[in-house]
Amino acid sequence: SKPKSFPPGPARYPILGSAMSLQNPKTKKPELFYGIRKLQQEYGSIFGFYLGNQSAVAITKFEDIKEILSKSETAHRPPVIGLAAKPGKFTAQEVDPELNKDNPPGIILSNGRYWSEQRRFMLKTLREFGFGKSSMEAGIQEDVKMLIDHLALRAGKPTEIGESLNIAIINSLWSILVGEKLKLNDPKLEMVVKATNDLITSEGPTGLIANLLPHKSMIYWPFFKQVSGYSLIESIMKKLEAFMLPYIENHQNSDSYIDEMLREIAKTTDKTSSFYGERGQFALINNVIDLFMAGVETTSSSLLWSFLYLLHYPECQAKIQEELDRVCGSNRLPNLDDKPSLHYTNAFLQESLRLTCFVPLSVFHFTSEDVTVHGYVIPEKTMVIPSLYHVMHDPDHFPEPGLFKPDRFLDENGHFMANERVIPFGVGRRICLGKSLAEKELFLFFTGILQRFSVLNVPGVTPPPFGIDFPMPGIVRNVPRFQLVLQ
Numbered sequence: 001s002k003p004k005s006f007p008p009g010p011a012r013y014p015i016l017g018s019a020m021s022l023q024n025p026k027t028k029k030p031e032l033f034y035g036i037r038k039l040q041q042e043y044g045s046i047f048g049f050y051l052g053n054q055s056a057v058a059i060t061k062f063e064d065i066k067e068i069l070s071k072s073e074t075a076h077r078p079p080v081i082g083l084a085a086k087p088g089k090f091t092a093q094e095v096d097p098e099l100n101k102d103n104p105p106g107i108i109l110s111n112g113r114y115w116s117e118q119r120r121f122m123l124k125t126l127r128e129f130g131f132g133k134s135s136m137e138a139g140i141q142e143d144v145k146m147l148i149d150h151l152a153l154r155a156g157k158p159t160e161i162g163e164s165l166n167i168a169i170i171n172s173l174w175s176i177l178v179g180e181k182l183k184l185n186d187p188k189l190e191m192v193v194k195a196t197n198d199l200i201t202s203e204g205p206t207g208l209i210a211n212l213l214p215h216k217s218m219i220y221w222p223f224f225k226q227v228s229g230y231s232l233i234e235s236i237m238k239k240l241e242a243f244m245l246p247y248i249e250n251h252q253n254s255d256s257y258i259d260e261m262l263r264e265i266a267k268t269t270d271k272t273s274s275f276y277g278e279r280g281q282f283a284l285i286n287n288v289i290d291l292f293m294a295g296v297e298t299t300s301s302s303l304l305w306s307f308l309y310l311l312h313y314p315e316c317q318a319k320i321q322e323e324l325d326r327v328c329g330s331n332r333l334p335n336l337d338d339k340p341s342l343h344y345t346n347a348f349l350q351e352s353l354r355l356t357c358f359v360p361l362s363v364f365h366f367t368s369e370d371v372t373v374h375g376y377v378i379p380e381k382t383m384v385i386p387s388l389y390h391v392m393h394d395p396d397h398f399p400e401p402g403l404f405k406p407d408r409f410l411d412e413n414g415h416f417m418a419n420e421r422v423i424p425f426g427v428g429r430r431i432c433l434g435k436s437l438a439e440k441e442l443f444l445f446f447t448g449i450l451q452r453f454s455v456l457n458v459p460g461v462t463p464p465p466f467g468i469d470f471p472m473p474g475i476v477r478n479v480p481r482f483q484l485v486l487q
């Protein structure tokens with residue numbers, strides 16, 4: 001049975017919950033993104049269902065998402081068993097035993113006091129040492145230049161650029177966090193890219209299997225560890241931890257996130273704080289792992305989607321390059337001061353983020369208490385799924401939402417108009433912590449590459465389609481593989 005006033009939705013069956021209603025007919029497997037689009041058509045803008053025994057409510061209207069995610073009762077994450085393989089796995093629980101019962105340390109998936117202390121400190125420090133500073137812009141421009149030189153070696157030939165974008169983006173994050181700039185072919189960067197990609201793709205069955213076991217803690221038994229993929233996650237985490245440790249032990253006392261955090265740990269005497277002693281060190285390691293997981297693939301794939309749109313719409317590319325030539329010339333890289341004058345380029349990037357909606361169901365939230373909305377009750381300990389996709393593809397606000405039309409963000413004078421409904425970074429208390437950095441990186445990398453190269457189709461090859469209908473097994477919309485020619 002379902003709780004009283006639970007939002008309308010499909011039937012709930014023992015063990016399976018509503019899995020049958022989430023099945024994608026193409027793959028014959030349950031797929032949340034497909035299921036949510038189907039259930040929205042059947043039940044309207046708010047609906048409830050069950051993932052195994054776990055209750056979930058999806059919200060699809062902009063106004064409702066904004067209201068619900070502004071509440072402290074929804075600013076939590078659901079338990080995530082697989083990622084309890086993170087270093088120092090019980091340290092978030094030590095700070096908030098109830099709210100972090102099955103939640104790992106770090107920023108993305110922790111709750112309560114632990115999360116708010118770490119998030120506040122990270123935002124403040126990154127603003128001081130990176131996100132808000134002009135020195136950060138110069139640092140990213142150095143990365144753009146390195147990437148352009150690296151891509152120039154492959155100019156004129158069909159090539160895939162995804163991995164190069166990934167490495168350049170991780171390098172720019174690395175220098176903000178650690179204060180060290182690496183060469184693009186440094187094996188350390190390759191190792192981190194591989195480890196984080198493995199992590200993003202491996203959190204599949206672990207949680208599911210743990211939910212089906214009589215006791216979730218059985219996932220730590222050797223047999224279940226192996227079959228559920230938990231062991232794999234654990235080994236990647238160990239690798240990342242071992243990689244980080246020398247940086248922490250031999251820190252330079254310089255101006256970087258790592259150094260500032262170590263100073264905070266050293267001066268913390270409150271034993272209940274998330275910064276205290278060894279707990280603080282684990283927080284540091286996990287926060288860095290989280291930034292790699294949240295900040296690299298998201299940014300580089302969003303950029304790669306933009307290049308796919310360029311292949312489909314050469315006329316847009318011509319307009320962007322005309323604008324870049326006019327505003328920035330060709331003797332210096334485009335910079336953030338140019339941004340307000342690059343109206344068409346801004347419209348293109350905004351349309352690209354809207355159409356892609358890379359994390360279409362955001363990162364799930366979790367209620368700590370009952371929350372009422374439009375007369376329905378979202379019960380305590382329910383997963384809240386804000387569908388950013390429905391907001392950014394709402395035909396009432398974005399006519400023909402499946403088409404790529406940058407002009408929708410230009411006024412009659414050709415001036416860029418931002419739209420508050422373009423929310424690829426989510427909204428509310430847990431809005432993406434790297435939004436400002438991501439926007440800067442997307443702008444600087446995209447304009448830097450287009451100033452130097454034209455992006456062309458491989459002769460005789462049609463680029464893959466970009467529709468929303470691809471199966472999406474994880475939580476992000478991966479770009480279909482494609483080659484292009486940089487000229």
Ligand code: HEM
Binds near residue numbers: 363429431438
């Ligand atoms: C285009 C690139 C990016 C996209 C589309 C994106 C999107 C998102 C979304 C949708 C969320 C969930 C918001 C919510 O739960 O309500 C999120 C959370 C987060 N993002 Fe991003 N992100 C991007 C880049 C970055 C970057 C560059 C960083 C950091 C370097 C970053 C760090 C984080 C963190 C730490 C969280 C968790 C925040 C929390 O739980 O309090 N993201 N991001």
